[in-house]
Amino acid sequence: MAYTVPRPKLTLAEKFYLPQVVAGLLITWKHFKNMLLGRTKIIMQYPEEKWDASMPSYYRGAPTLVRDEHGRERCVACQLCEFICPPRAIRIKPGEIPPASKWAKVEKYPEEFDIDMIRCIYCGLCEEVCPEQAIFLRKDYAITGLSRSEMIHNKAKLYELGGVMDGVVNKWNPKK
Amino acid sequence: MSPLFFWIFSLLMLGFAASVVLNRNPVASALSLVVSFLGLAALYVSLDAYFIGTIQVLVYAGAVMVLFLFIIMLLDLKAEQRRKLNIAVTAGGVIVTLGFVAQLIHVLHRLPIGNQPFSALPAPLDDVRNVGTTLFSAYNLPFQVVGVLLLVASIGVIVLSKRELK
């Protein structure tokens, strides 16, 4: 059904428009004056002041790799994140854990793990899909660089950004 | 005013007036006409007739030619550019023009006033005031008649363009 938007009845002053213009100018003048005299205090001078302290716990910044509390890497190079990543920012080169090793049952580890931060869209699908809780979106939001190669985070960089995350991980459980 | 300026501006005017006719592209023709008008205005100004010069720019270059250019651009005339030069018509046009110019030169030479220089005008000439007083005293009736004529014309245009709305 068609809905007719009721037109407001305009008073004479509103029809004449110029008084309304003056009223608008007064409003903007108030803002201008308060800002000029420093009475409006809602500004954060960004690079000097940062909002890190007031950042919420659920903030999704750059994706990173994390180690467990013993300093061991969690990633098993299953490549699920590589497959789900919508902009295809992740590239993993899996390596084989030698059969002689104590952890031969894990089979794979990431030899190389690159995230192209030019491509990354911070969607968080990699974090969601990871079966080992190895990849997390941390709070780094100012990812900058002077060249394209600088913007590709390699494994070392990802671990540096990620740090340690506590919690049970199936991979390092000998009984499973 | 220096005769130097007279030559500069009259050559400018004539050159661009010729290019109005010679150009095949309507936009180029229209713009040449604008420059020609500006040259004419500059000639008026060099004769200390500031008012006429300014009105020349304001009315012809600023209003009439803008509308011309407008129409030309909206119509996007391509046919004129493609048309071949008709030699017979061109030759006829050149002959008529040359005949007219020859006649003009002949007549002007025979006029006694054409051979003597103008006496210098009194230095600061208030031409706006002069034009105004002349128009509203000596030529008041023709001026009013022209005004009524323009009014009739503009009403006519409005009536013609509104007719389809009925």
Add this chain to the structure above:
Amino acid sequence: MMNALASLDWFLIATSLAKTVFLLFLVVLPMVSYTVYAERRVSALIQDRLGPNRVGFPTTLLGLKTDISPFLGGLGQPIADAVKLLLKEDFTPAHVKKFYYWIAPGLGIAAVIVTLAVIPFGSSFLGVPMVIANVNVGPLFIFAISSLSVYGIVLAGWSANSKYPFLGGIRSSSQMISYELALGLSVVPLFLILGRLNLPEIVQYQVKNGWLLLPFTDGKLTLKEVLLWIPVFISFVIFTISLFAETNRLPFDLPECETELVAGYHTEYSSMKFALFFLGEYAAMIAGSSLVVTMFLGGWHLPFIPDGANQGGLDFLHAVPAWIWGIVNITVFFGKVAALLFFFIWVRWTLPRFRYDQLMRLGWIYFFEIAFINVILTAGILAFFPN
């Protein structure tokens, strides 16, 4: 030929050139770039932001200890912007009509700059009157030349050979033609009152009889002056609002409204050619403001301040050399212009854009008619109070 050269007044030519260079390169063009800066700062302050406040002058490059970031900061921004615009790639798209595409920006800005020639931007300085061309058709000259600036826009829109610029060009030119009528007609009452079209003389009249908009320096008020103030005020309002439309400023910036036309007639332009349009737009604001200041706000005159020949003003101020007052007059003039420019910016960041039919109705139905009635009203008052 030698005769022709000798007949020229070389002193006049030299002083005119000096005035042109001073006005254009030392005042108007820097003023344009700092108007752009002011636009950004004022808009930011109105919207509770700070605006560009970073770019100082990198004096560390010259070996000094610290960079200078003056007063509010960001004063280096216009210079950085100018360098950026000059160094950007000047790209000419393949589909444009090259010749017209190249001359359009020049036409646009040249017309605006020529109008500055008849503005009296000061009283006199060392005996030289501070106006480049003292003609007796000043305002008409300005209207005539500024009506030529339509060509730049029309040609830019047409030669770009693409939809949005074309629509922008057409909108802009029809808008400018429409508002030229209101603009020209709205100042006719002034000429009826003043009886002259010479801008320096108009300023002199205001020095004697008080600014036209605020007749207060005169001292005595007659009924005629009070009555004449009404049409003058009406014509001031119409003239100023039409000026917004003439210079394509918000709330009338339909030719380049981003939501509908990308960037209007200069969509296909880049680098310095785009900058010329930008310069032209702001220079047109300055020229228009200068005209308003000259005709309504007393030009270079400030009460109690003598002029460049040490005439008028308070007596004890005559002890100061006359050339200082000449400079003060020039400063006062550009101070007034700057105040009007602030008003332009202030309005821009207050009012939303008009619809195109509203714009046309405002110009043709309201302003044109009101200006017309205003002329008759003024003539009536002048006829009723002869002398």
